[in-house]
Amino acid sequence: MSEEDRAANDADGAVELFRRLPDEIVREELVERFLPLARHLARRFAGRGESVEDLIQVADLGLLNAIDRFDPDRGVQFTTFAAVTITGELKRHFRDRGWSVRVPRSLQESALLVHRTLETLWQDLGRSPTISEIAEAADLPEEAVIEAMDAIQAYSPASLDAVVSEDGTPMSETVGHADPSFEVAEGWASVAPALEKLPERERRILYLRFFRGMTQTEIAQEIGISQMHISRLIAQSLERVRREIRGPEAQERGASEAEADRR
Amino acid sequence: MEDLSTPITVNVAARPDALHILRVVAASAAALLQLPFDAVDEVRIAVDEAGVLLLASSPDADALQLEITTSDGSLLITIGTDAPTADWPRPVDRESWSWTVIQGLTLDPRFVSGDDGRPAIRFRTRPPVKTP
Numbered sequence: 001m002s003e004e005d006r007a008a009n010d011a012d013g014a015v016e017l018f019r020r021l022p023d024e025i026v027r028e029e030l031v032e033r034f035l036p037l038a039r040h041l042a043r044r045f046a047g048r049g050e051s052v053e054d055l056i057q058v059a060d061l062g063l064l065n066a067i068d069r070f071d072p073d074r075g076v077q078f079t080t081f082a083a084v085t086i087t088g089e090l091k092r093h094f095r096d097r098g099w100s101v102r103v104p105r106s107l108q109e110s111a112l113l114v115h116r117t118l119e120t121l122w123q124d125l126g127r128s129p130t131i132s133e134i135a136e137a138a139d140l141p142e143e144a145v146i147e148a149m150d151a152i153q154a155y156s157p158a159s160l161d162a163v164v165s166e167d168g169t170p171m172s173e174t175v176g177h178a179d180p181s182f183e184v185a186e187g188w189a190s191v192a193p194a195l196e197k198l199p200e201r202e203r204r205i206l207y208l209r210f211f212r213g214m215t216q217t218e219i220a221q222e223i224g225i226s227q228m229h230i231s232r233l234i235a236q237s238l239e240r241v242r243r244e245i246r247g248p249e250a251q252e253r254g255a256s257e258a259e260a261d262r263r
Numbered sequence: 264m265e266d267l268s269t270p271i272t273v274n275v276a277a278r279p280d281a282l283h284i285l286r287v288v289a290a291s292a293a294a295l296l297q298l299p300f301d302a303v304d305e306v307r308i309a310v311d312e313a314g315v316l317l318l319a320s321s322p323d324a325d326a327l328q329l330e331i332t333t334s335d336g337s338l339l340i341t342i343g344t345d346a347p348t349a350d351w352p353r354p355v356d357r358e359s360w361s362w363t364v365i366q367g368l369t370l371d372p373r374f375v376s377g378d379d380g381r382p383a384i385r386f387r388t389r390p391p392v393k394t395p
Contacts, residue, residue: 130300231300
């Protein structure tokens with residue numbers, strides 16, 4: 001294992017502590033440091049017919065097991081190992097009592113979880129994680145991660161058009177005839193006025209992505225904000241440009257949508 | 264890395280509110296290839312933009328079709344409609360904001376004409392960056 005891998009696998013800084021085991025004080029320090037993780041996982045199983053106190057006990061026990069069984073030389077981060085062990089204990093607890101082990105989540109919850117997991121992994125790995133890596137770390141099925149992406153981003157140029165359809169004007173009629181705003185648009189040159197209206201940072205992000213061909217991860221590093229943030233800013237900026245070039249009517253619609261979002 | 268031995272083909276109604284299905288299918292295929300999150304994110308946007316462009320140019324279409332195959336570690340994505348169009352692409356299609364976005368996010372984007380002159384857009388995704 002290279003030094004780099006070693007560092008990546010010790011992003012939570014636990015390895016040094018594990019090397020000092022079986023010192024009882026060190027063990028206590030580990031418990032204290034990772035107790036919030038156990039509690040967090042316990043609460044995820046709440047509302048399924050077991051009291052939170054019981055779940056916390058099971059999760060704490062899972063954490064102790066994880067500390068006893070963790071091998072710092074295996075190249076796995078302790079946080080990952082502990083999360084899997086604790087979740088396993090919690091699931092077994094439910095199974096033993098005949099409860100369903102599926103943790104129900106609303107799309108919004110998954111979206112939040114995916115968002116947080118992405119940020120953490122991005123920092124830990126120093127690159128954009130894959131969907132399967134996010135799914136594993138967030139303990140969600142891959143398809144839930146993909147659905148959550150849609151919820152996080154809410155990027156959909158077509159949704160603007162769907163609003164038009166709701167007015168009773170079918171989509172096909174609205175856009176079937178030469179849309180004057182499309183004729184105005186001629187690649188980036190013609191959207192320059194719309195680009196000018198974007199905040200400086202968003203303009204720069206679009207420039208780096210579309211003209212310099214940098215990846216979102218590279219841009220995130222260059223600008224110094226998270227990749228998720230870059231992803232959202234790109235999506236939002238593209239939509240804003242679209243609204244601008246579609247003219248005042250679309251802008252009004254955008255404003256009323258934004259208002260609807262706030263409600 | 265996984266490969267798609269059989270192409271993925273999906274037909275949906277030619278309506279804007281069906282585009283999310285194509286986005287999710289394309290994102291799932293990109294996830295199979297272990298593309299990073301940002302690349303998957305951009306595949307979704309490109310598919311959406313292609314759908315928007317085709318819906319605008321193909322008002323008589325009843326269906327949108329998405330076909331995905333793999334080649335050299337990237338996805339080859341084709342999105343088309345079922346309504347033959349004599350004039351494809353029109354200048355407004357080439358000059359559209361959607362096309363500008365697609366060009367920025369994908370490799371080798373092109374307008375293609377399928378069977379009986381059915382309009383389609385085809386592009387490749389960026390291959391995954393090699394990770395240590």
